[in-house]
Amino acid sequence: MLEIKGLEASIGDKQILRGIDLVVPSGEVHAVMGPNGAGKSTLGYVLSGRAGYEATAGLATFNGADLLDIEPEERAALGLxxxxxxxxxxxxxxxxxxLRTALNALRRARGEAEMDAPGFLKLARAEMKRLSMPDDMLKRNVNVGFSGGEKKRNEVLQMAILRPKLAILDETDSGLDIDALRIVADGVNALRGPDFSALVITHYQRLLEYIVPDRVHVLVSGRIIRSGGPELALELEANGYAGMVADAA
Amino acid sequence: MSASVPTTRLQATADAFLTRFAGIKASLPGDKSLRERAAATVRSKGLPGPREEAWRYTQLRPLTDVTFETPLHADVDAQALLGRLPEIAAPHLVFVDGRFRADLSTASSMVRTGAPSFGSGARPDFDPMVALNTMLAEDGVAISVPHDVDGGTIVLASLATGQNGRAIAFHPRHSVNLADGAKLTLIEIGLGDGVYFHNPVVTVSVAHGASLTHLRLQTESEQAFVLSTVYADVASDGTYDSFQLATGGRLARAEIHATLSGPNAIAHLNAAQLLAGSQHADFTTIVSHDAPNCASRQTVKTVLTGKSRGVFQGKIEVARAAQKTDGYQMNQALLLSPDAEMDSKPQLEIYADDVKCSHGATVGELDAEQLFYLRSRGVPEAEARAMLVRAFLDEALEAITHEAGRAAMETAIAHWWDRQA
Structure with a gap:
């Protein structure tokens, strides 16, 4: 379970997150929607530990462990x-x-045995087949010369191999055509289960037709101004963010 | 005048080498007049100083702090150093403290030993380090691969024992001659302990349609002075494919002159330099396109930590006759410390009008976004940095097709990185 309480963050001297409260229980997928500049990507970066995106106030824990005080690789080892x-x-x-270096780093951090090259290749090939990725994508340099859709599929491939417990998808739908969107959504849906939760950050409702969330939160100007069920996304699609901001004010 | 001080010190060091020459010249093998001509150059020009353009970034001042003694003739024990050589299944030619050791080497019909082999390519009247070498060379090998013969792989190793604290200087002189259509991979390895001055010169002649792969692994002592010079001449349809990895030396310079003298000749002068502490390493190339339709490629990567200093000087000369020249030079440095420094000097001199020549130079740090990407996937910071450093070198390393040679380079890179951790 991800628990965020009163989370604030600034970039330079500009405050971006102004007190976020959010709980994502295990097994649930939540969407965070909001207009450009609302702080959506900042939330993802603060949670994953990118340099320059430190929390200035508040808490974020994952399954009880404090996320904000540890290195990005330690957060990954917790399942982020x-x-x-x-x-x-x-x-x-x-x-x-x-992929193999990352997988074995996580296994080491968790006290598990490392996976050998043949075992890894077998796993990777099976996952790639499910994501309709050609085998040569394993041989190519990471994301170099990949199309936008291939890069996003490569993200989902990493997810499928690394098996996180909490995935934060930062505008994964941007730049995807409808076929790629479906493949990516299928990849995420395949991970759904009682031990997997996800925070789907998106500007548009479109992705949520394929990854149906349990809850939707609306992030505007660094605060969550409304939360609700999947129908909230449809309401946003119909009325836009402007109407909701006016209602909340 | 303060500027004259280093010149005086360099002169004193040059004088010491001249005194040594006077002492041993009666017993030196080979052409006496060549030695005397070289000595005249050393006498008139001394060692190169800071006012010489080609030596502006690499100053020999630290060399003047050391008094070099004559190498010991005794057969010193080199077993421990031998154990540090990478495992390469090929005939080995082993030098210890500058002297050929038949007892540690493999005999080959392609190799003549017992005396320096001067070749004809290097110019002692022109190049000060070649002059010093020519004056004092006591040993060396001549490697000759006959017409259409594939000579396989030969390892040429220089081991320096450190002689229990006696600083010595040695100036081996080698030649490599490939006849028409011949092939060879020469893997040159330098390693050692303690303070010494290694000043090798190798002249290379690649005849029509011949191909030399020249891999050089410079992992010498971090207290050593290593100033090496290669002169390579490549005839029509010939290939000189070289790669040098340098991780050693307190003060190191590798200078390569490659002349493409016949049509369709190819030269690759790739290099990687990994520097730490207060090391100084210089990779200097002079590629002369003297004939049409030739191609030269240089990818040079330098990784610097601590207060180390790297230099790359790359000159491409295209003669008027060398139409359709294809020249490429890329030089990139990765600074892992704010106190490290890289000097880069690309130079193009083009006298032909139908040529394609490009060069580029970049100096940067590890990319923060790439580092975060790897760490966000669970890769610990030190391992992520190692991966990115290795990735930075990849473009230079990928050109090495010789498997054992490449493995030796990879191992040396991994060892270097482990020492930084």
Missing amino acids: FLAFQYPVELPGVGNANF
Whole structure:
């Protein structure tokens, strides 16, 4: 379970998050929707520990462990995974080497045995098949020369292999056509279960037709101004954020 | 005048080498007049100083702090150093403290030993380090691969024992000649302990359609002075494919002159330098395109930590006759510490009008976003940094197709990184 209480964060001297309260119980998928500049990506970065995105007040715990005081790799070892809005290119790092290094780093951190190369390849090939990814994507350098859709599918492949307990999807739908969107959504849905939760950060309701959330939260100007069921996303789609901001004011 | 002080010190060091030459010249093998000509150059020009353009970024001042003695003739025990050589299944030519050791080497019909082999490519009247080498060279090998023969792989190793604290200087002189259509991979390895001055010169001649792969692994003592020079001449349809990895030396410079003298000749001068502490390493190349339709490629990567200093000087000269030249040079440095410094000097001199020449230089730090991406996937920071450093080097390393040679380079890189942790 992810618990966020009174979370505040600034970038430089500009306050972006102004006191966020949010609980995502295990097994649930929650959506955070909001207009540009509301602080959606900042929330993802603060939770995953990106340098320059430190919390200035408040708490965030995952299954009781304080997230904010530990390194990004320690958060990953607890089961956190940030799917990037703009996945980073790593020239000179092969995708297979990257995935296996990450998987074995997590296994080591959890006191599990490392996976050998043949075992890893078998796992990776099976997951790639499910995500309709060609085998050569394992041989290519991480995200280098990938199309927007391939980069997002590569994020979902990492998720499928690393098996996080909490996934934060930062605008994973941006730049995806409808077929890629469906593949990505299927990848996330395949992970759903009692030990998996997700925070789906998105601007549009479209992704939520494929990843149906248990709860929807509306983030505006660094605060959650409304929460509700999946129908809240439809209301936003019909009326826009402006109407809701006016109601909340 | 304060500027004259280092010159005086350099002169004193040059004088010491001249005194040594006077003492041993009667017993030196080979052409006496060549030695005397080289000595005349050393006498008139001394060692290169800061006012010489080619030596502006690499100053030999630290060399003047050390008094170098004559190498011991005794067969010193080199077993421990031998154990540090990477495992490469190929004939080995082993030098210990600058002297050939038949007892540690493999005999080969392609190799002549017992005396320095001067070749014809290097110019002692022109190049001060070649002059010093030519004056004092006592040993070396001549490797010759006959017409259309694939000579396989030969390892040329230089081990320096440190001689229990006696600083010595040695100036081996080697030649490599590939006849028409011949092939060879030469893996040159330098390693050692303590303070010494290693000043090798290798002249390379690649005849028509021949191909030399020249891999150089410079993992010398971090207290050593290592100033090496290669002169390579590549005839029509020939290939000189070289890669140097340097992790050693207190003050190191590798200078390569490659002349593409016949049409369709190819030269690759790739390198990686990994520097720490107060090390200084310089990779200097002079590629002369003298014939049409030739290609040269240089990818040079330097990783710097501590207060280390890296230098890359790359000159591409395209003669008027060298139409359709394809020259490429890329030089990139990764600074892992705010106190490290990189000096980069690309130079193009083009006298032909139909050529394609490009060069680029970048200096940067590890990318924070890439580092965060890896860490967010669970890779610990130190491992993530190692991965990104290795990735930075990849472009230079990927050109090495010789498997055992490449494995030796990879191991040296991993060891270097482990020492930084």
